Amino acid sequence: MKRVDHVRASREFIADEKHIEFHDKRLWALRTLRDEAAHGIEEWEQLRSLASGIKEHTLTHLADYLEEFERNATSNGVIVHWAKDAEEHNRIVHEILSSHGAKTLVKSKSMLTEECAMREYLEPRGITVVETDLGERIQQLDHQRPAHIVVPAVHKLASDVSRVFSKTLGTDPDNSDVHYLAEAQRDATRPLILNAEAGMTGCNFAVAETGGITVCTNEGNADLSANVPPLHIASIGIEKLIPKLAHLGVFIRMLSRSALGSPITQYTSHFRGPRKGAEMHFVLVDNGRSARLAMDDFWYSLKCIRCGACMNTCPVYRRSTGLSYGGVYSGPIGVIINPTFDLKKYSALPFASTMNGSCTNVCPVKINIHEQIYKWRQIVAEQHDLPFVKTQAMKVAGKVLAEPALYRAAIKAADTAVAKLPRAFIYNPFNAWGKQREVPDAPEQTFRDWYLKNRKAK
Amino acid sequence: MSSRNTILASLRGTQRTPATLPEVPLFDAGLPPALEKFKETLAGMGGIWADRSTDGDLDAQIRARFPDAKVICSAVPEVAGTRRIEEVRDPHELNDVDVGIVRPRFAVAETGSIWLSEVQYQVNALGYLSQHLVALLDPADIVGNLHHAYHRPDFFAANYAVLMSGPSATADIEGVLIRGAQGIRSLTVLPAPRVRVSG
Numbered sequence: 001m002k003r004v005d006h007v008r009a010s011r012e013f014i015a016d017e018k019h020i021e022f023h024d025k026r027l028w029a030l031r032t033l034r035d036e037a038a039h040g041i042e043e044w045e046q047l048r049s050l051a052s053g054i055k056e057h058t059l060t061h062l063a064d065y066l067e068e069f070e071r072n073a074t075s076n077g078v079i080v081h082w083a084k085d086a087e088e089h090n091r092i093v094h095e096i097l098s099s100h101g102a103k104t105l106v107k108s109k110s111m112l113t114e115e116c117a118m119r120e121y122l123e124p125r126g127i128t129v130v131e132t133d134l135g136e137r138i139q140q141l142d143h144q145r146p147a148h149i150v151v152p153a154v155h156k157l158a159s160d161v162s163r164v165f166s167k168t169l170g171t172d173p174d175n176s177d178v179h180y181l182a183e184a185q186r187d188a189t190r191p192l193i194l195n196a197e198a199g200m201t202g203c204n205f206a207v208a209e210t211g212g213i214t215v216c217t218n219e220g221n222a223d224l225s226a227n228v229p230p231l232h233i234a235s236i237g238i239e240k241l242i243p244k245l246a247h248l249g250v251f252i253r254m255l256s257r258s259a260l261g262s263p264i265t266q267y268t269s270h271f272r273g274p275r276k277g278a279e280m281h282f283v284l285v286d287n288g289r290s291a292r293l294a295m296d297d298f299w300y301s302l303k304c305i306r307c308g309a310c311m312n313t314c315p316v317y318r319r320s321t322g323l324s325y326g327g328v329y330s331g332p333i334g335v336i337i338n339p340t341f342d343l344k345k346y347s348a349l350p351f352a353s354t355m356n357g358s359c360t361n362v363c364p365v366k367i368n369i370h371e372q373i374y375k376w377r378q379i380v381a382e383q384h385d386l387p388f389v390k391t392q393a394m395k396v397a398g399k400v401l402a403e404p405a406l407y408r409a410a411i412k413a414a415d416t417a418v419a420k421l422p423r424a425f426i427y428n429p430f431n432a433w434g435k436q437r438e439v440p441d442a443p444e445q446t447f448r449d450w451y452l453k454n455r456k457a458k
Numbered sequence: 459m460s461s462r463n464t465i466l467a468s469l470r471g472t473q474r475t476p477a478t479l480p481e482v483p484l485f486d487a488g489l490p491p492a493l494e495k496f497k498e499t500l501a502g503m504g505g506i507w508a509d510r511s512t513d514g515d516l517d518a519q520i521r522a523r524f525p526d527a528k529v530i531c532s533a534v535p536e537v538a539g540t541r542r543i544e545e546v547r548d549p550h551e552l553n554d555v556d557v558g559i560v561r562p563r564f565a566v567a568e569t570g571s572i573w574l575s576e577v578q579y580q581v582n583a584l585g586y587l588s589q590h591l592v593a594l595l596d597p598a599d600i601v602g603n604l605h606h607a608y609h610r611p612d613f614f615a616a617n618y619a620v621l622m623s624g625p626s627a628t629a630d631i632e633g634v635l636i637r638g639a640q641g642i643r644s645l646t647v648l649p650a651p652r653v654r655v656s657g
Contacts, residue, residue, distance in 0.1 A: 026633045043485050056477040063469040076617065082462035132640060135630035151630060158632050178634040186640055193640075194550055210614060220586050220626030220641020227582040227618070228549050238465065243479060245613055249605040250482055252621075253568075263499060264569035264604075264623050267641075273617035275582065286461075290468040299474065 003345055004326030006352045013155065013321045023155055024318045030151075031312040033261025034362065041253070050250045052366035055303035058241050059293060065208040065241045066284065072211025073282055076273035081283045086116035089285045093118060093200075093233060096281055097127055100231055102197035106189075108215070108222035109133040110202025111149055111306060112235045112285060115328045130192045132221035134185050141168040147322035147330065150259045150308040155321045189221070199225035201271070203236040204305065205251055206282075209244045212272030213282070216255055216265040223269055233281045234271065239289050239302040251305060254364040258307040292340045297375045301336050303365040310359035310369055316352050325349060332359035336372040339379075347385040350376035408448060415442035482605065489602040492567040496600050499570030503624030504637045505645040516650070520557065520592055523646065527556035527590075533580050534561045534594055536650060549583035558588035558642075561652070562622075563612055565595055568603040571623040572647065575616035582618050586641045591625075594650035 014020055038044045058065055070080045083089035089112075097105060105127055107113070119129045119140070131140040135152035139145065142164045146152030153161065158176040166173035171184045193199075201222045205214040213234055215222050226232045242251065256265045274280035293299045311317045311331030322330030327338040327346060335353060338346040350373050359369040380386060386394070400406050445453075459467070489495075497507045511519040516537050520530065531552065532539030537559045546552060560579060562572035572593050576582055585591060601607055613619055626641030637643065 022632070029633065050480050050482055053477065053480040054482075057479040060474040060476045063466045066466065066469070082460070082465055084461040084464055088461060133630070134628045134639060138630070153630055154633075156631075158634075161631050178631045179636060181631055182628060182636045182639065186638075189640060190553075194553060212613075218626065219628050219639035221639070223620065224583070224586045224640060227586060238469075246482055246605070246608050249603075249608040252608075253604050260629075262503065264503075264571060264621065266503065266623050266625070266627050268571070268621040268623075270613060270616070270619040272613075272619075275576065275617065284465075286465045286468075290465055290472065293469060293474065294472040299472075 004348055006320065006324050006326070006348050009326060010320035010324035013324065014319065019155065019157065020319060022157060023321060026154060027312045027318045030260060031309070031362070034258055034309055034312065035261075037257035037261040037263065041257070044254075047250055047254055048364055048366050051254060051305075051364055052303060054242060054247050054250065055365050056300075058243060059239065059299065059302055062238065062241060062293070065243060066238060068208040069206055069211055069241060070284075072209070073272075074211070076211050078211065078273060078280045078282050081281060083283055083285045083287070085287050086118075086285075087121075089116045089235065089283055089287065090118050090121035092283055093235070094122060094125055094127070096231070096233055097122070097198055100197060100279075102127070102231065104128045104130065104192065104196040105198045105200055105233075106130045106132050106193050106196040106225045106229065107200035108202065108217055108225050109136045109146075109152070110200070110235055111146075111328065112202055112237050112287075113200070114145060115287060116235070116285070118235075130189070130196070132189050132193065132225055133217070133219055134182060137185055137189070138164055141165070144323065145328065148308060148311060149306050149329070149331075149333075155323065193221075193224050193228055196225075196229045198231040198233065199227075199229040200233045200235065201226055203234050203240050204255065205242050205248060206236050206240045207243075207245050207248065208241055210270075210272055212270055213240075214248060214252075215269045215271065216252070216267070217269070218266040220267060223267055226269070226271060227275070230278045231281075232271070232274070232278065233283065235283050235285060237289060238284050238286055239304075251364075255305055255307055258309040258362065258364045288341055295340065298336065298340060298372055300367050301333070301340070301369075301372065303367050304333055304337075305365055306333075307364055309362040309364065313358045313362050315354055315356070320352065325352065332369045332373065333367075336367075336369060336376060339376055343379070343383075344385070347380045347383075350374075350380055408446075411446055415446070484603075484605045484609075486602050486606065489567070492600040492602055493597045495567035495602075496565055496570060499568065500624065500647060501570070503570045504627060505570060505624040505647060508646050508648050510649060516594075516648070519648070520559065523592075524557050524590060529555045530557045530559065531555045531584060531588065532559040533578065533584060534559050536561075536594060537592075543580045543584060546581050546584075549581055549587065552581060552583050552587040555584070555588040557590045557592060558584045559592050559594070560584065561594045561650075562599070564599045564601055564607070564610065565647075566602075566604060566607045566621065567600050569621070569623055571607075571621040572645075573607065573610075573612065573619065573621055575612065575619040577616065585620065585622065586626075588642055590644045590646070591642045592646045592648060595647050596652040597649055598651070 138153040162176040165171040317331040530539035533543040626639040628639035
């Protein structure tokens with residue numbers, strides 16, 4: 001696998017001022033809405049602790065809860081399958097579809113099916129897969145993976161969507177009105193849903209006690225996909241388990257508030273058994289999760305409920321887009337999850353962070369994201385996977401920071417340099433801090449000089 | 459070994475130190491008055507609270523609200539509509555419905571949600587293929603918050619249950635909010651006390 005170069009991949013996006021400015025503002029607006037919603041709940045911090053505690057309990061008893069879930073789902077009339085990896089998941093889904101003679105699968109958004117590259121598996125085998133979520137559909141028609149786990153096409157402007165839809169749905173290429181574009185997708189999707197032989201959803205929470213799953217969406221597309229065709233398949237990551245129905249209260253109260261700042265998604269749907277005359281299948285997928293649970297430093301990432309709050313708050317994500325992370329998961333959560341799949345391929349991602357810790361602070365299930373990013377950096381450095389410029393710069397920094405006299409001399413020289421050197425020298429390709437930003441003016445005095453003058457003498 | 463047993467064995471093999479399961483409180487001290495809070499959050503989610511017309515004629519009020527509606531499909535005894543849900547055999551038959559009428563089992567003040575299952579819908583797609591939905595809600599059926607909602611036994615009897623909060627919505631293009639994404643374009647909630655069997 002080719003190594004993902006996050007910096008290079010983000011360059012094209014950064015070059016376009018209009019896109020980066022909108023992207024940054026839109027995601028920061030979501031972060032602000034999240035804050036307002038969280039501050040409106042007195043027990044917010046208590047909810048975070050409860051959510052983290054419930055998830056840790058479940059993950060440390062996961063085999064037992066999966067068996068309980070399977071037992072209850074089966075007695076509700078659901079057919080339960082187990083897939084150890086992506087390939088087996090895709091094969092199972094294909095077998096279910098072919099045994100029903102299904103040619104069209106309408107589906108709602110699922111990061112797991114992205115992770116399994118399910119569309120790429122099914123389409124050459126004669127199955128038409130239709131993403132019905134608007135953002136996900138835009139990305140499917142543009143042959144891109146979702147750039148965000150909640151708002152998949154957030155990096156696109158209406159004019160980009162207009163370009164994609166005019167080529168694929170036949171809309172007016174000169175019309176970028178958002179209502180017009182959304183209505184065009186609604187009109188184009190409705191007949192596909194009505195004619196589909198099968199529907200698919202992901203799963204936000206799987207409740208062991210009821211044997212049912214909960215799916216949180218806004219557009220109504222998941223409920224259409226699951227309630228119109230006679231066959232419903234749900235792909236479920238095994239880490240989605242929670243023990244009891246009553247625990248849903250904790251997670252549902254925080255999920256959409258963390259994601260979009262709304263108290264709940266428009267639809268919080270609970271599927272426990274098939275409709276009369278219909279069939280329901282659950283596919284429980286491991287695909288690296290049990291291996292991650294065995295990693296002492298990284299198993300906490302399995303608590304993730306995919307709200308995207310860590311992405312919205314991350315200054316690196318907001319200024320580089322999800323696509324530049326080169327994997328299914330992006331932003332801070334992608335930085336810590338992707339390397340568990342393939343460390344070589346994603347060894348640059350742990351460096352796509354300022355280590356400000358904001359991701360950890362907004363995480364509704366209290367994943368120590370920035371600490372895990374730091375741990376990944378250590379592992380990458382130990383395996384000598386750092387790029388040359390970074391290792392050399394770090395070597396020099398190490399020497400300078402270890403010697404107070406050397407450090408003072410360097411600071412003085414740097415302050416003078418920023419003030420006196422020509423721009424071309426400061427904004428050279430080896431100084432990452434000089435890209436897309438101005439290096440601030442140096443203070444007139446160093447802290448040490450100030451201290452010596454004002455305090456030391458007294 | 460089957461994939462099932464491989465997965466379970468590798469999960470058990472991790473031998474993580476068992477963490478204890480915390481108790482979840484109901485967080486219901488000092489909740490605001492349920493009906494007022496419900497109206498406020500429903501509006502925030504894009505739903506419409508409509509007071510009853512003075513003559514109490516539900517069919518007439520719904521007709522007046524949706525003057526262009528050709529098909530009004532009712533799943534409640536209080537409204538006749540133009541089509542009875544009992545006559546619908548297959549969800550696909552609901553594609554031409556302009557207005558669907560339902561009665562949620564209960565509602566949640568905190569989130570402005572109404573709770574519907576296959577018992578209330580009879581055909582679940584009524585809540586999604588219809589262009590508009592009208593819900594008859596007994597104000598006495600509103601619970602304070604989601605913790606109370608998730609203690610309701612109704613969930614254990616339903617194969618399908620939804621907490622519906624306003625109409626379908628999307629903000630997937632440039633963050634512009636659109637009410638009426640793939641499902642219903644509007645949700646109207648009308649107060650209508652349930653006929654309670656006494657004795």
